[in-house]
Amino acid sequence: AQSVAQPEDQVNVAEGNPLTVKCTYSVSGNPYLFWYVQYPNRGLQFLLKYITGDNLVKGSYGFEAEFNKSQTSFHLKKPSALVSDSALYFCAVSLSGGYQKVTFGTGTKLQVIP
Amino acid sequence: EPEVTQTPSHQVTQMGQEVILRCVPISNHLYFYWYRQILGQKVEFLVSFYNNEISEKSEIFDDQFSVERPDGSNFTLKIRSTKLEDSAMYFCASSVGLAGPNEQFFGPGTRLTVL
Numbered sequence: 417a418q419s420v421a422q423p424e425d426q427v428n429v430a431e432g433n434p435l436t437v438k439c440t441y442s443v444s445g446n447p448y449l450f451w452y453v454q455y456p457n458r459g460l461q462f463l464l465k466y467i468t469g470d471n472l473v474k475g476s477y478g479f480e481a482e483f484n485k486s487q488t489s490f491h492l493k494k495p496s497a498l499v500s501d502s503a504l505y506f507c508a509v510s511l512s513g514g515y516q517k518v519t520f521g522t523g524t525k526l527q528v529i530p
Numbered sequence: 531e532p533e534v535t536q537t538p539s540h541q542v543t544q545m546g547q548e549v550i551l552r553c554v555p556i557s558n559h560l561y562f563y564w565y566r567q568i569l570g571q572k573v574e575f576l577v578s579f580y581n582n583e584i585s586e587k588s589e590i591f592d593d594q595f596s597v598e599r600p601d602g603s604n605f606t607l608k609i610r611s612t613k614l615e616d617s618a619m620y621f622c623a624s625s626v627g628l629a630g631p632n633e634q635f636f637g638p639g640t641r642l643t644v645l
Binding site for chain 1: 534536563565571572573574575578586588621623633634635636637638639
């Protein structure tokens, strides 16, 4: 079985400050990890993915995520938050790749304060 | 940029009625999926579809649910006899399906309300 945990329901950060949204995962094999963002009344937009290789993955809109195998974590980061980054962020894991089911975390609401 | 589209954006139905949710995946994608998100809860996998058959389904996807690709562009989810607990946002997704892991691209969703 595969699962994802996002321990924070909400993260508040001041505009211009760095942000981190936490994610830990559990799988029985090599994980494929994803971050998606959901704006109000919109679908899920892909941000970035980790498959293999470099532990630091760069994605859309200046976001990046760091894969840590020993801590089974895949935290989402951005050096300088924008008000427009305010949205719901989902971490997700797939065991066998993108053509198998993706298991999502419960989501973390990011609020960037002007 | 190509995107997944879904219709309708909002569907209201009476309990026991059949509903069909429609999706147009990205044109060169080979794998198709349905997920649902009950209000305030996480996104849950329902079913994946490839080469005109179901490749995987969750325990949520019981006999009341079915999927179909009736032509070269549409991908539908049918709920035969809706229940109150089927009220949710339903997301369609598609992926390229080439060798190796591919991200899934999601549509904007259909909000289903069962009264």
